[in-house]
Amino acid sequence: MSRFYFADTGSTYALPFILNRILTILSLSLYYPWERAIQLKYIYNNIILDGSHFDFLGTGKEMFYGYIKLLVLIILFYGGFLVLMALDFTLYAIMFLYIFMAIGFIFAIPFFIHSGLKYRWAKTQWRGINFGYRGELKEFFNLYVKHGFFTLITLGIYYPWFRCQIQKYITGHIKFGHLHFEFRGKGEDYFVIYIKFILLIYITLGLYIFRFWRNIFNFFTNNTIIVDNEKGEKYKLTSNVTAWSFFELKVINFLILIFTLGLGFPWVLARNMKFLIDNIEIPDNFTTDHIRQTETDYNNAVGEDAIDMLDIGFI
Amino acid sequence: MAKGKYFDGLTSSEHEATINPSLQRLGIIISDPYGRPKFLDWDLEDIEIEYNEFAKRVKLENKTEPRKRIELELSEFLSIQDQLPKNLRLGIRSNGLRKIWLFGAISLFIIGFLIFSYFVMLPYFAEKVAINFPQSYERKLGLSVFESMESDLDIDSTKSHDLQLFFNGLGYDESKNVQVFYSKTNDINAFAIPGGFIVVNEGLINSMNNYKELQGVLAHEFIHIKHRHSLRILFRSLSSYLAISLVFGDINGILAILIQNSNELRSLSYSRTMETEADINGAELMVEKGFDPHGMIELMETLKSHTPNIENEVFKYLATHPDLDLRINNLEKVYSNQAKTLNADSLISKSIFLNLKNDR
Numbered sequence: 001m002s003r004f005y006f007a008d009t010g011s012t013y014a015l016p017f018i019l020n021r022i023l024t025i026l027s028l029s030l031y032y033p034w035e036r037a038i039q040l041k042y043i044y045n046n047i048i049l050d051g052s053h054f055d056f057l058g059t060g061k062e063m064f065y066g067y068i069k070l071l072v073l074i075i076l077f078y079g080g081f082l083v084l085m086a087l088d089f090t091l092y093a094i095m096f097l098y099i100f101m102a103i104g105f106i107f108a109i110p111f112f113i114h115s116g117l118k119y120r121w122a123k124t125q126w127r128g129i130n131f132g133y134r135g136e137l138k139e140f141f142n143l144y145v146k147h148g149f150f151t152l153i154t155l156g157i158y159y160p161w162f163r164c165q166i167q168k169y170i171t172g173h174i175k176f177g178h179l180h181f182e183f184r185g186k187g188e189d190y191f192v193i194y195i196k197f198i199l200l201i202y203i204t205l206g207l208y209i210f211r212f213w214r215n216i217f218n219f220f221t222n223n224t225i226i227v228d229n230e231k232g233e234k235y236k237l238t239s240n241v242t243a244w245s246f247f248e249l250k251v252i253n254f255l256i257l258i259f260t261l262g263l264g265f266p267w268v269l270a271r272n273m274k275f276l277i278d279n280i281e282i283p284d285n286f287t288t289d290h291i292r293q294t295e296t297d298y299n300n301a302v303g304e305d306a307i308d309m310l311d312i313g314f315i
Numbered sequence: 316m317a318k319g320k321y322f323d324g325l326t327s328s329e330h331e332a333t334i335n336p337s338l339q340r341l342g343i344i345i346s347d348p349y350g351r352p353k354f355l356d357w358d359l360e361d362i363e364i365e366y367n368e369f370a371k372r373v374k375l376e377n378k379t380e381p382r383k384r385i386e387l388e389l390s391e392f393l394s395i396q397d398q399l400p401k402n403l404r405l406g407i408r409s410n411g412l413r414k415i416w417l418f419g420a421i422s423l424f425i426i427g428f429l430i431f432s433y434f435v436m437l438p439y440f441a442e443k444v445a446i447n448f449p450q451s452y453e454r455k456l457g458l459s460v461f462e463s464m465e466s467d468l469d470i471d472s473t474k475s476h477d478l479q480l481f482f483n484g485l486g487y488d489e490s491k492n493v494q495v496f497y498s499k500t501n502d503i504n505a506f507a508i509p510g511g512f513i514v515v516n517e518g519l520i521n522s523m524n525n526y527k528e529l530q531g532v533l534a535h536e537f538i539h540i541k542h543r544h545s546l547r548i549l550f551r552s553l554s555s556y557l558a559i560s561l562v563f564g565d566i567n568g569i570l571a572i573l574i575q576n577s578n579e580l581r582s583l584s585y586s587r588t589m590e591t592e593a594d595i596n597g598a599e600l601m602v603e604k605g606f607d608p609h610g611m612i613e614l615m616e617t618l619k620s621h622t623p624n625i626e627n628e629v630f631k632y633l634a635t636h637p638d639l640d641l642r643i644n645n646l647e648k649v650y651s652n653q654a655k656t657l658n659a660d661s662l663i664s665k666s667i668f669l670n671l672k673n674d675r
Binding site: 008012013015016018019022025026041042045046051052053055126127128129177288289290291292293 | 320322323324325326327328329367368369370372381382383384419421425426429
């Protein structure tokens with residue numbers, strides 16, 4: 001049996017999913033943080049490493065505060081428009097104000113990512129050993145704005161380098177007890193993946209998308225390294241997914257959702273997680289029974305849901 | 316005695332553990348890395364219990380730092396549960412089967428409630444809103460619809476005037492200020508726009524055999540306006556759309572579009588019942604005003620003779636106007652024995668009709 005795998009097919013999440021979805025709808029989405037907490041618990045508890053499951057220790061209550069703050073921001077953003085219209089502001093004044101606010105929102109993204117990472121990793125545990133994210137907001141913010149600016153003035157050409165810098169910073173600050181991680185991906189390699197995509201996507205009538213997804217998945221996995229400073233060892237993660245397996249995953253997921261009118265979501269979620277986790281291979285010489293506890297708890301829920309909304313996935 | 320796994324909170328090493336509860340304490344035997352037994356002793360006061368429903372494990376955590384824990388399979392824990400104080404027992408939550416029944420019952424109830432709200436409450440409220448929608452707004456809405464269509468309709472103002480006279484002579488108009496238009500379009504059709512606009516096509520009038528059919532058409536369209544059918548459809552589909560996006564909004568865009576389209580079919584069948592309503596109530600109105608309701612039936616016969624025969628079941632379902640035979644049957648059931656009453660106005664109506672039809 002594999003050392004690292006996802007243990008469920010989706011069936012144990014089916015009932016909690018229906019019940020929580022209904023509660024979220026009936027509560028006009030106020031219940032959503034609790035639904036999300038249960039979903040994360042389900043995902044984490046079914047990720048098995050060397051026979052032990054992961055734990056998500058976060059609660060709906062903690063995430064609720066962050067969610068409310070975000071909800072208020074969104075209501076202000078859209079509601080403000082109606083109020084300004086009612087106050088007979090000219091359209092130009094409102095447009096100016098909103099462009100201004102949109103720029104402010106762009107600057108808020110690194111803040112959301114940062115607090116989301118801090119919260120999520122602080123609440124992640126395996127055999128009682130805490131994970132943690134030790135990135136500094138100021139450093140991350142500067143990095144994000146600097147490379148974001150390059151991306152903007154090069155009309156997006158710089159994006160692969162931007163993405164690698166961000167990934168390098170985030171991965172480099174994730175702790176798992178005394179272990180930490182490293183990301184070695186180079187912008188130029190990522191750039192080549194994009195160039196191939198642009199050249200081949202039309203010739204292959206779009207079918208190249210599956211190979212493109214495979215390339216991205218392999219790029220991020222194969223460039224991630226676990227570092228054990230006490231032993232002086234580094235362990236490289238590997239992945240060998242194929243374009244065909246991506247095709248199979250996406251098409252069957254699509255069919256499940258269509259034919260169950262969305263009620264098959266738990267199975268789709270489990271299939272996605274299984275694909276993600278089962279395809280990451282940990283080297284045999286990496287042993288897990290000596291990891292020392294080093295991280296302490298951290299409590300601040302802001303950003304947890306912003307991460308969800310921005311759809312920035314991390315394991 | 317129960318077997319589980321012990322984690323010391325300092326490292327990730329996993330120890331096989333045997334636990335033995337007594338009155339005040341929890342005795343734990345673990346084996347150290349060299350395989351030698353080691354005895355631990357936890358104060359029950361320090362212990363917190365948590366059942367993990369997805370991992371199906373019970374976690375006993377010792378709150379004193381560093382936080383240590385023992386994880387047990389549910390069945391192992393249940394075998395020693397009775398020896399523990401009440402606050403360290405799993406309540407009703409541990410009863411897996413009962414819990415699933417409870418979940419099932421609650422979700423069934425809620426799903427039932429949702430279905431009830433979607434199919435009963437939602438239409439009810441949409442109806443209420445449509446009925447209470449201010450008439451002046453309805454008029455504005457209709458006017459803008461009419462204006463946007465006007466150039467395509469090719470309205471004949473002289474004939475529209477005659478048609479208006481014909482309509483006024485029927486006495487259908489109560490508080491609604493209905494305007495009737497004659498369109499020089501060849502389609503065999505007539506339609507009503509909210510706010511009180513009726514358009515009758517030249518094609519339809521020319522295919523009619525007598526003025527009673529025109530009375531029927533106007534009665535039918537007048538009922539559409541009087542009962543605010545368009546507004547009801549509008550609010551009905553708006554509210555369904557809202558409910559659907561609330562339920563499936565964040566799952567899949569394509570899914571939403573698919574469901575929306577299937578909802579479109581429902582809206583169509585909704586307007587089929589409205590068509591029937593317009594037929595029956597229209598005929599009733601004709602009787603009430605002293606006209607011959609057979610005009611309505613003759614109108615259907617005329618329409619039928621100009622409609623290509625559609626035998627296909629699929630098309631029958633998709634058609635907005637229910638099968639004409641069915642409509643004729645519905646009307647004949649009620650009016651086959653009705654005397655052919657004639658109104659004093661009918662001669663004037665007849666002459667206007669002939670004028671409209673022949674003056675090409």
